[in-house]
Amino acid sequence: MRRLLVLGAGTAGTMAVNKLRPRLPESEWDITIVEQSDTHYYQPGYLLMPFGTYQPKQLVKPTARFIPKGVNLVKGEIDVVKPDENTVTLADGTRLEYDYLVIATGTTPRPDQTPGMAEEEWHRSVHEFYTYEGSKALTEKLKTWPGGRLVVHITEMPVKCPVAPLEFTFLADSFFKKKGIRDKVEITYVTPLPGAFTKPVSAKALGGMLDARSITLEPDFMIESVDNEKKAIVSYDEREIPFDLLVTIPLNMGADYVAKSGLGDELNFVPVNKETFLSKAHDNIFAVGDASDIPASKAGSVAHFAMDLFPDNFVRYVEGKEMTEKFDGHANCFIESGGGKGMLIDFNYETEPLTGKFPFAVVGPMPLLKESRLNHLGKLAFRWIYWNILLRGRYLPIPSHMSMKGKVPAKDA
Amino acid sequence: MPVTTLLDREIHVDDEGFLTVYDEWDEALGAELAKQIGIEMTDEHWSLIRFLREDFKEKGETATTRRVQAAGGVPAKRQFELFPKKPAKKMAYIAGLPKPHGCV
Ligand SMILES: Cc1cc2nc3c(=O)[nH]c(=O)nc-3n(C[C@H](O)[C@H](O)[C@H](O)COP(=O)(O)OP(=O)(O)OC[C@H]3O[C@@H](n4cnc5c(N)ncnc54)[C@H](O)[C@@H]3O)c2cc1C
Numbered sequence A: 001m002r003r004l005l006v007l008g009a010g011t012a013g014t015m016a017v018n019k020l021r022p023r024l025p026e027s028e029w030d031i032t033i034v035e036q037s038d039t040h041y042y043q044p045g046y047l048l049m050p051f052g053t054y055q056p057k058q059l060v061k062p063t064a065r066f067i068p069k070g071v072n073l074v075k076g077e078i079d080v081v082k083p084d085e086n087t088v089t090l091a092d093g094t095r096l097e098y099d100y101l102v103i104a105t106g107t108t109p110r111p112d113q114t115p116g117m118a119e120e121e122w123h124r125s126v127h128e129f130y131t132y133e134g135s136k137a138l139t140e141k142l143k144t145w146p147g148g149r150l151v152v153h154i155t156e157m158p159v160k161c162p163v164a165p166l167e168f169t170f171l172a173d174s175f176f177k178k179k180g181i182r183d184k185v186e187i188t189y190v191t192p193l194p195g196a197f198t199k200p201v202s203a204k205a206l207g208g209m210l211d212a213r214s215i216t217l218e219p220d221f222m223i224e225s226v227d228n229e230k231k232a233i234v235s236y237d238e239r240e241i242p243f244d245l246l247v248t249i250p251l252n253m254g255a256d257y258v259a260k261s262g263l264g265d266e267l268n269f270v271p272v273n274k275e276t277f278l279s280k281a282h283d284n285i286f287a288v289g290d291a292s293d294i295p296a297s298k299a300g301s302v303a304h305f306a307m308d309l310f311p312d313n314f315v316r317y318v319e320g321k322e323m324t325e326k327f328d329g330h331a332n333c334f335i336e337s338g339g340g341k342g343m344l345i346d347f348n349y350e351t352e353p354l355t356g357k358f359p360f361a362v363v364g365p366m367p368l369l370k371e372s373r374l375n376h377l378g379k380l381a382f383r384w385i386y387w388n389i390l391l392r393g394r395y396l397p398i399p400s401h402m403s404m405k406g407k408v409p410a411k412d413a
Numbered sequence B: 001m002p003v004t005t006l007l008d009r010e011i012h013v014d015d016e017g018f019l020t021v022y023d024e025w026d027e028a029l030g031a032e033l034a035k036q037i038g039i040e041m042t043d044e045h046w047s048l049i050r051f052l053r054e055d056f057k058e059k060g061e062t063a064t065t066r067r068v069q070a071a072g073g074v075p076a077k078r079q080f081e082l083f084p085k086k087p088a089k090k091m092a093y094i095a096g097l098p099k100p101h102g103c104v
Helices: A011-023 A044-050 A132-144 A162-179 A200-212 A256-260 A300-308 A310-318 A373-390 B029-034 B041-059 B067-072 B076-082 B087-092
Strands: A002-007 A029-035 A039-041 A059-064 A071-075 A078-082 A088-090 A094-098 A100-103 A107-109 A150-152 A183-188 A217-218 A221-228 A232-235 A241-242 A245-251 A250-252 A286-287 A331-340 A342-349 A353-360 A367-368 B002-005 B009-010
Touching: A002 A011, A011 A132, A011 A300, A011 A310, A029 A241, A044 A132, A071 A331, A078 A256, A094 A162, A150 A162, A162 A183, A162 A200, A162 A245, A162 A331, A162 B076, A200 A217, A250 A256, A300 A331, A300 A373, A331 B087, A342 A373, B002 B029, B029 B041, B029 B087, B041 B067, B041 B076, B041 B087, B067 B076, B067 B087
Parallel strands: A002 A029, A002 A100, A029 A071, A100 A286, A150 A183, A150 A245, A183 A217
Antiparallel strands: A039 A059, A078 A088, A088 A094, A107 A250, A221 A232, A232 A241, A331 A342, A353 A367, B002 B009
16 A cells, blocks of 8 residues: 655645545555644635624634545644654654655744734734634724724735735725724835735736825835834834734744754745655655745645646656646736725736736636726635635636736736 | 846846856955945955855755845844845845745
């Protein structure tokens, strides 16, 4: 029996076992997946929950429900991988052996990595929405917050779903307008990047949207600490930005066991070949989803496109053949822009986000890089698609490689 | 790809002036690039530039502020003092390396 061990049953790990089980005969392959949580969370919902779009219970389902028959689900916290012995040890001492290992333990926000962030003001005036608990606390906070200086802040790139902080800002603007207190709220968007977004063309479009909403942009801000007494964030070059409510995206890091196992970079992401996800250090270890260091967005959509080719590549690889499918870094995301509208952007390793139309077979073309009501609905529909199609590894009619059909290259837009 | 002339040599650069060919760089050129962006180089500056060069050779990527702190042992605060405002970008420029990515 050959043994495949998958670490983490989040978006990527769950899709991987759903797609691999039918491809690997049960008589030859044992597949095990390890997960610490009984609950699978719909993370994109964390963005919308603070504004009342979702109730907490809509964002959770049992992990086990999405693990297919014929795959062993082991509950536990991974403590260490010993790549030279091909074993994984869990915190309770359980030892698992593997022939092939797929790391899919994602990334989590780490407020403990910035001095002052997770101290007195944590969950009082300092909040985050990248975790279920954090998003719930912020939901409560926003219900009664009377207004003042709202600072939305990114600690350091990469963060998962890199547009989420901007979306949060747009949605906050629209939320306070609806509440009739927008004139009592000053919004500042603080980023370590030189502009509103990582890709220049969308940085321009999205920067214009900040202006139009009277939101101040503070670029090139590398945070050193949070000053709890003054209630201000302080940068290495000694700028201070005072806040009444700070919504920060803490440093995003891969799991600590990755570092302990000697498998990660400074942020505990696993260095892999960006086209095949094979570890650069070990020829029987892959890393998929947010856990890898590929220079693509850390997003469910990227994991999904990657999972269109990873399973077939894996099967070829274990048969000793070449991995013929090459991932191009394809990402697309719906961007909530507030007021019931949204945008859609589409890009990969090489191509800037495009304008034009996205040829979405189910609901018809969606406008790219332009605000529309249809795009907002697309985002809401995504929750259903996530639970019912994506996680179960079913076919979704979006090509994994980026196509230029219906799209206008950025320079002509 | 643009070509520019520095110290009477032809140098390949990208649109923003970052060198694109690792081996076209030497310390004399680094000193010239530093002068262009107004950095006065001390031994401490040079030790950082040398770290970046070595690290790139090994990893194939330009070190970020965080990596220079973790692997190079120079606190981020000090990097900002030595190369004001945008240390990662300025160090990469002087070291003749591509702008660090990590920002997708
Ligand atoms: C606010 C927010 C909004 C987002 N919006 C979007 C969006 O609109 N579109 C989009 O495409 N993506 C979005 N994303 C990103 C998307 O959720 C992630 O990219 C995706 O879930 C990554 O999948 P993954 O499997 O790599 O990691 P995850 O889904 O995070 O799964 C990792 C799993 O590993 C487990 N794990 C970790 N460490 C251990 C350990 N030591 N032992 C055992 N188990 C462990 C965790 O419990 C978890 O279940 C958003 C994310 C956030 C936070």
